[in-house]
Amino acid sequence: MTILSIHTGHNSTVGLLDQGKLVGLLSEEKINNIKNSAAFPKNAITALLDECGIIPDQIEAIAIAGNEVFPSYCYDYLFHPKNKINRTSLHSVAKSLEKGILGSVMPGLFKMARKNRKSDLLTEGRSELAEHLNQSSLSGKPVIHIDHHQCHAYSAYYGLAQDDSPALVFTADGSGDQACATIWLARDKKLQRISRTPPSASLGGIYTNTTRFLGMKILEHEYKVMGLAPYCKDYHKEIYDRIFAPVINLDPENPLVFKSSVDASSFYDYLVSCAVGERFDNIAGAVQHLLEERITAWVRAAIKQTGIRNIYTGGGVFMNVKLNKRIQEMDEVEHAHFLPSCGDESNPIGAAYALAIQQGSPVKPLDNLYMGISFKRSELVKFIADERLDARYAVSEPPDIEAAIADLLAQSEVVARFSGRCEWGARSLGNRAILAHPSHLESFYTVNDLIKSRDFWMPFAPTVLDSHADQYLENYNPSKVLAPHMITAFKATTLGVEHLRAAMHQGDHTIRPQVLTEEANPEYYALLKAFHAKTGVGAVMNTSLNLHGYPLVANPKQALMTLEKSGLMHLALGPFLISKK
Numbered sequence: 001m002t003i004l005s006i007h008t009g010h011n012s013t014v015g016l017l018d019q020g021k022l023v024g025l026l027s028e029e030k031i032n033n034i035k036n037s038a039a040f041p042k043n044a045i046t047a048l049l050d051e052c053g054i055i056p057d058q059i060e061a062i063a064i065a066g067n068e069v070f071p072s073y074c075y076d077y078l079f080h081p082k083n084k085i086n087r088t089s090l091h092s093v094a095k096s097l098e099k100g101i102l103g104s105v106m107p108g109l110f111k112m113a114r115k116n117r118k119s120d121l122l123t124e125g126r127s128e129l130a131e132h133l134n135q136s137s138l139s140g141k142p143v144i145h146i147d148h149h150q151c152h153a154y155s156a157y158y159g160l161a162q163d164d165s166p167a168l169v170f171t172a173d174g175s176g177d178q179a180c181a182t183i184w185l186a187r188d189k190k191l192q193r194i195s196r197t198p199p200s201a202s203l204g205g206i207y208t209n210t211t212r213f214l215g216m217k218i219l220e221h222e223y224k225v226m227g228l229a230p231y232c233k234d235y236h237k238e239i240y241d242r243i244f245a246p247v248i249n250l251d252p253e254n255p256l257v258f259k260s261s262v263d264a265s266s267f268y269d270y271l272v273s274c275a276v277g278e279r280f281d282n283i284a285g286a287v288q289h290l291l292e293e294r295i296t297a298w299v300r301a302a303i304k305q306t307g308i309r310n311i312y313t314g315g316g317v318f319m320n321v322k323l324n325k326r327i328q329e330m331d332e333v334e335h336a337h338f339l340p341s342c343g344d345e346s347n348p349i350g351a352a353y354a355l356a357i358q359q360g361s362p363v364k365p366l367d368n369l370y371m372g373i374s375f376k377r378s379e380l381v382k383f384i385a386d387e388r389l390d391a392r393y394a395v396s397e398p399p400d401i402e403a404a405i406a407d408l409l410a411q412s413e414v415v416a417r418f419s420g421r422c423e424w425g426a427r428s429l430g431n432r433a434i435l436a437h438p439s440h441l442e443s444f445y446t447v448n449d450l451i452k453s454r455d456f457w458m459p460f461a462p463t464v465l466d467s468h469a470d471q472y473l474e475n476y477n478p479s480k481v482l483a484p485h486m487i488t489a490f491k492a493t494t495l496g497v498e499h500l501r502a503a504m505h506q507g508d509h510t511i512r513p514q515v516l517t518e519e520a521n522p523e524y525y526a527l528l529k530a531f532h533a534k535t536g537v538g539a540v541m542n543t544s545l546n547l548h549g550y551p552l553v554a555n556p557k558q559a560l561m562t563l564e565k566s567g568l569m570h571l572a573l574g575p576f577l578i579s580k581k
């Protein structure tokens with residue numbers, strides 16, 4: 001069965017499942033070059049079908065991630081509020097009024113108005129979706145909506161499970177389809193939901209509102225709050241105890257759900273009432289501590305109730321690598337499986353799996369995440385000629401491009417690597433990467449000053465040869481947790497601090513590694529082996545190939561723009577090396 005799956009909204013993404021196997025995953029941002037683009041992923045659909053050699057006629061069914069589909073202007077308003085004054089902003093005014101004097105006098109009236117407004121929006125959203133499918137030559141096919149948290153759970157479990165051992169699957173995010181956290185029991189490869197928390201008690205919502213309170217972009221800069229947290233001493237107990245801890249906890253009557261005394265959607269206003277003037281790093285430390293304490297307690301409660309110690313996680317909350325570090329360190333957890341890039345962009349994975357299973361088709365776990373678009377040598381030759389790169393750059397084709405990159409890295413040069421299919425998700429996994437020598441702190445400043453312009457407290461991460469993971473990462477135990485996708489963290493060993501100085505968190509010496517096996521990416525593995533042979537270091541610093549504020553590069557044009565608009569000196573474009581003169 002061939003299924004196309006679509007997540008619309010923030011970071012819209014499309015997936016393609018063929019004969020039970022996920023063969024492609026691509027976000028619209030990778031094509032239109034707008035980070036977290038909420039546009040309908042029409043360009044991604046075309047590019048992915050083309051990459052996989054499938055035509056629209058071959059698609060048998062379409063799985064939509066989520067029951068609630070909103071019109072695109074809602075996302076425009078949510079994520080670019082300065083750009084739009086439209087019907088949604090009027091709705092926001094009504095919502096504010098509801099909370100004010102009128103709302104207290106006539107709450108029922110406003111509640112009803114909001115409900116009607118929402119149902120209008122959902123109707124409009126579905127008709128917009130039908131129109132988009134029509135324009136993508138996909139009309140007339142069965143369209144099945146899959147619940148938002150079911151998508152998160154199915155993505156994590158069916159994407160990662162290699163056997164049918166009983167398991168617990170945890171999902172947590174801001175909210176989706178009227179839930180913010182769920183737990184699922186997996187037995188005999190079937191999932192059954194055993195708990196559901198409504199959005200009012202959303203830890204993800206609290207974290208996101210704290211991100212906003214700190215002046216950062218919601219649904220994008222939460223990782224910056226996490227990165228800032230270690231600079232606060234002992235999670236700032238006073239702020240934690242006074243502001244955060246009293247607000248949300250496990251429900252004493254059912255510890256598999258959360259209960260909150262402040263509605264998560266009002267948490268920004270709550271912080272305005274009690275946290276103005278507090279230091280930003282202390283707030284970051286306290287909210288990070290809250291997240292870790294509450295989620296680990298939740299996981300512990302579910303393990304206690306079921307006796308199952310094999311866990312899977314999905315949903316945007318588990319993008320938090322420090323939370324995942326805490327989870328994998330729990331004595332109660334026997335095996336932990338963290339879905340990478342587990343925000344809503346992962347939901348097409350679960351939507352496709354859920355629909356295939358509904359139809360009685362068996363499904364297979366993910367092989368790798370190099371699921372995007374690729375370019376043949378002949379296409380790169382044409383690109384170099386069309387752009388007249390010879391005239392502006394030194395262009396060569398070394399006999400072994402991976403060895404040539406390793407040579408440059410060993411000489412402390414910074415090199416962008418563009419190779420094979422682009423990786424799906426937020427993290428570079430080597431195919432669209434900026435690489436540097438990980439042992440020299442200068443690499444950190446060079447990459448940041450010349451290319452990335454990230455906030456000064458944010459760390460870079462390494463790709464580590466599997467043979468060196470236990471030398472660099474404390475308590476690295478692949479039989480408990482694998483770390484191939486930069487989705488969890490470890491404390492660096494003494495040797496790790498020495499060899500990976502530029503590719504760790506400078507505040508607490510933790511590392512968010514991509515532990516690389518030869519099987520996962522033979523060419524990139526060869527590069528790391530060549531670098532190790534020259535330097536004795538079994539890792540490279542790896543950050544995503546993009547400029548600040550742009551998504552991870554997918555095509556040669558975007559890679560060239562990154563070279564041209566930054567201090568980057570070398571771009572390895574397929575087999576070609578393009579260097580500034």
Ligand SMILES: [Fe+2]
Pocket residue numbers: 148152173174175176315316343344
């Ligand atoms: Fe979600």
